[in-house]
Amino acid sequence: NAGVTQTPKFQVLKTGxxxxxxxxxxxxxxxxxxxxQDPGMGLRLIHYSVGAGITDQxxxxxxxxxxxxxxxxxxxxxxSAAPSQTSVYFCASSLMxxxxxxxxxxxxxxxxxxx
Amino acid sequence: GENVEQxxxxxxxxxxxxxxxxCTYSDSASNYFPWYKQELGKRPxxxxxxxxxxxEKKDQRIAVTLNKTAKHFSLHITETQPEDSxxxxxxxxxxxxLVFGKGTxxxxxx
Numbered sequence: 001n002a003g004v005t006q007t008p009k010f011q012v013l014k015t016g017x018x019x020x021x022x023x024x025x026x027x028x029x030x031x032x033x034x035x036x037q038d039p040g041m042g043l044r045l046i047h048y049s050v051g052a053g054i055t056d057q058x059x060x061x062x063x064x065x066x067x068x069x070x071x072x073x074x075x076x077x078x079x080s081a082a083p084s085q086t087s088v089y090f091c092a093s094s095l096m097x098x099x100x101x102x103x104x105x106x107x108x109x110x111x112x113x114x115x
Numbered sequence: 116g117e118n119v120e121q122x123x124x125x126x127x128x129x130x131x132x133x134x135x136x137x138c139t140y141s142d143s144a145s146n147y148f149p150w151y152k153q154e155l156g157k158r159p160x161x162x163x164x165x166x167x168x169x170x171e172k173k174d175q176r177i178a179v180t181l182n183k184t185a186k187h188f189s190l191h192i193t194e195t196q197p198e199d200s201x202x203x204x205x206x207x208x209x210x211x212x213l214v215f216g217k218g219t220x221x222x223x224x225x
Binding site for chain 1: 116121124150157158161162164204212213214215216217
């Protein structure tokens with residue numbers, strides 16, 4: 001049981017490049033989400049999904065795309081990287097759509113630098 | 116949507132003293148309030164949570180209190196130890212996904 005697995009852990013991108021951050025969970029969680037963490041800003045929600053085929057925007061969705069073709073996977077795509085997207089990205093998951101009192105589990109994080 | 120305010124942003128205490136971190140929320144529909152601890156370079160990890168039908172919850176040296184009328188909740192750490200040094204986040208969730216406060220950096224001075 002690996003929990004929530006994110007790859008890559010570290011990535012450097014040039015402005016304008018695209019890339020995908022991978023997230024997978026093996027706990028059969030319906031709810032998955034992506035947060036970004038910036039100094040002094042806490043954890044801000046980018047996109048989330050309450051089940052396969054369903055996604056929705058969070059607080060800071062611009063510049064990011066997601067899809068949820070399976071229960072296990074929830075990749076985050078940066079379409080055209082900008083320096084403002086330099087951040088630490090966390091994938092998280094939980095049972096039952098994320099709206100009840102179920103523990104949210106975080107992946108180890110992905111450190112992204114855009115130059 | 117939900118808005119969570121967290122204070123203070125930094126907190127220094129002497130080892131053995133108590134630490135208190137306070138949060139307020141805006142959405143009266145919020146009913147779940149977890150607290151996460153994040154050590155440097157690591158992922159946030161749940162340390163304690165409270166639901167809206169409970170006013171207080173304790174787990175060894177950690178306690179949380181919830182005042183639904185005033186829409187605020189607090190984390191209390193007693194007998195602090197150097198390993199309690201970390202960033203602590205409060206969060207709230209009801210009909211929306213989990214919303215986090217901006218965090219409190221706690222330093223426990225030996």
